Amino acid sequence: xxxxxxxxxxxxxxxxxxxxxxxxxxxxxxxxxxxxxxxxxxxxxxxxxxxxxxxxxxxxxxxxxxxxxxxxxxxxxxxxxxxxxxxxxxxxxxxxxxxxxxxxxxxxxxxxxxxxxxxxxxxxxxxxxxxxxxxxxxxxxxxxxxxxxxxxxxxxxxxxxxxxxxxxxxxxxxxxxxxxxxxxxxxxxxxxxxxxxxxxxxxxxxxxxxxxxxxxxxxxxxxxxxxxxxxxxxxxxxxxxxxxxxxxxxxxxxxxxxxxxxxxxxxxxxxxxxxxxxxxxxxxxxxxxxxxxx
Numbered sequence: 001x002x003x004x005x006x007x008x009x010x011x012x013x014x015x016x017x018x019x020x021x022x023x024x025x026x027x028x029x030x031x032x033x034x035x036x037x038x039x040x041x042x043x044x045x046x047x048x049x050x051x052x053x054x055x056x057x058x059x060x061x062x063x064x065x066x067x068x069x070x071x072x073x074x075x076x077x078x079x080x081x082x083x084x085x086x087x088x089x090x091x092x093x094x095x096x097x098x099x100x101x102x103x104x105x106x107x108x109x110x111x112x113x114x115x116x117x118x119x120x121x122x123x124x125x126x127x128x129x130x131x132x133x134x135x136x137x138x139x140x141x142x143x144x145x146x147x148x149x150x151x152x153x154x155x156x157x158x159x160x161x162x163x164x165x166x167x168x169x170x171x172x173x174x175x176x177x178x179x180x181x182x183x184x185x186x187x188x189x190x191x192x193x194x195x196x197x198x199x200x201x202x203x204x205x206x207x208x209x210x211x212x213x214x215x216x217x218x219x220x221x222x223x224x225x226x227x228x229x230x231x232x233x234x235x236x237x238x239x240x241x242x243x244x245x246x247x248x249x250x251x252x253x254x255x256x257x258x259x260x261x262x263x264x265x266x267x268x269x270x271x272x273x274x275x276x277x278x279x280x281x282x283x284x285x286x287x288x289x290x291x292x293x294x
Contacts, residue, residue, distance in 0.1 A: 002106045003031040006099045006291040007137065008084040009091030010163075010253050011129040013202075014214035014244040015194040021091075021133030021140045022202070023287040024161065028095050029081040029294075030058070032103045037075040038062070044082040046092070057093055061100025061124060068120060069111055076107065085280060088165040089247030093172075094130030097121050102135075102291050118142075118149055130247065137290035139202050157205035158285050160258040162237070164268040165251040167278040168228055175248035178222050187217035201242075210242035210255055220245050233271040240264035 008026035012018070028044075040054045050056055059078065066073045080099075086092045101117045112120075114135050121131035128142040128149050139154045194213040201210035224230040227250045234252055237243035241256035241264070256264045265281040272279045 001031055001033045002103055003029070003294045004099060004102060004106070004291060005029050005294060006095045006102070006134055007091075007287045007289070009094060009130040009133040010089070010246040011091065011133070012216070012219065012244065012247060013198055013253075014220070014242075015191040015216045015218070016129075016141075016198060017191065017216070017218045018127045018129055019141055019143060020195065020198065021129035021131075021142065022156075023133045023137045023140075023290055024090070024163075025284045025287045026083050026090070026282065028084050028092075028099065030099045030103060031079045032062075032107060033077045034107070035075045035077045038078065039075075040078045040080075042080040042082055044080075045084060046082055046086040049086070050080075050082075057096040057124070058100040061097045061121070062104040064120060064124070065101055065104035065108065065112070069108060071108060074107060076103075078103075085165050085251075087170065087172075088251045089245060089249045090163070090165070090251060091130040091134060091247065094121065094125055094134050097124050098131055098134040098291055106293065115149070115151075118151070122149060133290070135290045138286070138288050139199065141199065154199070154203050155288055156202045156286055159202075159205070159207070159255045160261050161284050161286065162240075162254045162256055162261055162265045162268065163246060163251055163282040163284065164233065164237075164265060164272070165280045165282075166227070166229065166233070166272040167280075168250050170227060170248075170250040172248060174226070175223055178226050179219055180222060183218055190215075190217050207241060207255060207257070211238070214242040214244050214255075216244070219248075223249050229272045229275045229277060233268050236271050237264065237268050240267075 197213040237254040246253040
């Protein structure tokens with residue numbers, strides 16, 4: 001049996017649209033045991049939806065490795081214990097894809113390296129930010145070229161992170177559809193400088209700098225106005241530290257002083273709950289570790 005853990009991730013981190021990803025200390029645990037056919041069972045987050053069949057991102061990724069490697073498909077009894085919230089902007093899709101690829105690669109004796117797994121994950125996901133952070137851990141900058149995916153991974157200090165996920169319907173296709181087809185030169189320049197400084201602030205542990213530069217004009221304004229309570233929750237989070245949409249949302253992520261974490265979580269949650277929207281609040285830290293076998 002192969003057993004692994006894969007972390008949640010937060011992408012974009014304000015201005016780093018589709019380029020920045022951070023691994024979080026929230027985990028899915030997945031086991032693979034050889035059998036005649038593929039079976040799949042999950043407990044925890046997403047169980048009701050995922051247990052309706054065996055066709056999902058994880059099992060598709062598992063089968064994809066065999067196809068890529070030209071090997072005969074082997075069945076597996078796959079069991080997952082999920083802690084990563086689904087449809088929240090916390091990398092649940094990337095975690096499933098990376099877990100399926102990594103698990104199958106382990107079953108085959110590791111014919112592919114992590115960079116090759118990242119390429120396959122990006123083929124399935126469409127962009128490398130979450131998948132790269134899930135594979136490598138820490139803070140990852142990922143850039144796609146015609147021939148490769150260039151990544152740089154950085155260790156960052158133990159920031160205290162607050163995440164609030166509202167229970168609203170926010171499919172990825174909608175989150176993409178609300179974005180403009182083009183952006184101005186002014187907004188592009190605004191984001192470029194801040195993305196560089198977000199990386200510097202995270203690497204150096206400078207929460208004051210992070211609070212000043214974790215702003216965006218390319219995706220957040222367009223998405224927040226379509227998420228009920230989103231803009232008000234984001235502004236509340238900014239009072240406590242550096243805040244952003246986590247990935248495409250609808251979750252809000254905030255980097256805050258440790259002593260303010262519980263109060264920040266409660267106040268951000270109250271913004272949504274005053275509108276009749278249920279929430280889930282999490283206090284966590286970054287993870288320096290990506291996917292690994294137990």
